[in-house]
Amino acid sequence: GAGVSQSPSNKVTEKGKDVELRCDPISGHTALYWYRQSLGQGLEFLIYFQGNSAPDKSGLPSDRFSAERTGGSVSTLTIQRTQQEDSAVYLCASSPGTSGTDTQYFGPGTRLTVL
Amino acid sequence: GEDVEQSLFLSVREGDSSVINCTYTDSSSTYLYWYKQEPGAGLQLLTYIFSNMDMKQDQRLTVLLNKKDKHLSLRIADTQTGDSAIYFCAAKGWRDTGFQKLVFGTGTRLLVSP
Numbered sequence: 001g002a003g004v005s006q007s008p009s010n011k012v013t014e015k016g017k018d019v020e021l022r023c024d025p026i027s028g029h030t031a032l033y034w035y036r037q038s039l040g041q042g043l044e045f046l047i048y049f050q051g052n053s054a055p056d057k058s059g060l061p062s063d064r065f066s067a068e069r070t071g072g073s074v075s076t077l078t079i080q081r082t083q084q085e086d087s088a089v090y091l092c093a094s095s096p097g098t099s100g101t102d103t104q105y106f107g108p109g110t111r112l113t114v115l
Numbered sequence: 116g117e118d119v120e121q122s123l124f125l126s127v128r129e130g131d132s133s134v135i136n137c138t139y140t141d142s143s144s145t146y147l148y149w150y151k152q153e154p155g156a157g158l159q160l161l162t163y164i165f166s167n168m169d170m171k172q173d174q175r176l177t178v179l180l181n182k183k184d185k186h187l188s189l190r191i192a193d194t195q196t197g198d199s200a201i202y203f204c205a206a207k208g209w210r211d212t213g214f215q216k217l218v219f220g221t222g223t224r225l226l227v228s229p
Binding site for chain 2: 004033035041042043045048056059091093103104105106107108109
């Protein structure tokens with residue numbers, strides 16, 4: 001596609017349920033990032049994928065969060081046993097690579113609400 | 116680690132200039148970015164500046180970098196109502212692993228009134 005797409009755009013779930021958020025990066029982009037944007041806060045880095053390398057998971061807030069990237073393209077962020085504090089907008093970005101000038105292009109985000 | 120700070124809110128009148136300020140803590144940050152986020156949309160890259168530059172101009176946008184004070188600003192000339200959005204400052208350093216994490220500020224909400 002022309003840009004990064006994410007689905008669903010909105011997700012409302014009950015506390016304790018699992019959710020899956022999907023990201024389709026720009027075709028050909030080797031790097032993919034997940035961020036979380038909580039109300040009144042900046043973007044918090046969660047996880048990064050680059051090609052076939054092991055992902056950088058240093059930003060994941062707990063072991064309830066995991067992500068995978070299949071075939072070097074689509075990525076899924078999974079949150080298990082959701083908590084109310086998980087409510088946020090989850091943003092995905094992709095970039096051609098990771099050199100200094102490689103710009104990250106962002107998707108529109110998935111707004112997650114945990115009741 | 117890196118910390119990026121911005122003021123939360125700025126209100127200007129249409130036609131005025133807007134100046135959004137940002138400070139960062141990691142002097143090794145090599146690239147500094149300005150992103151714009153409109154309601155319900157993702158982040159759109161506006162411009163970026165490399166750390167060996169003092170200024171970058173792109174149409175109505177002027178970025179000033181004071182590396183000594185670790186201060187970055189974004190000036191929007193002739194601000195329009197369509198410029199109303201949240202503006203994020205972000206810094207990117209260098210790691211020997213090659214992965215460079217973007218660290219974002221909390222965003223400045225710009226409100227432009229007619």
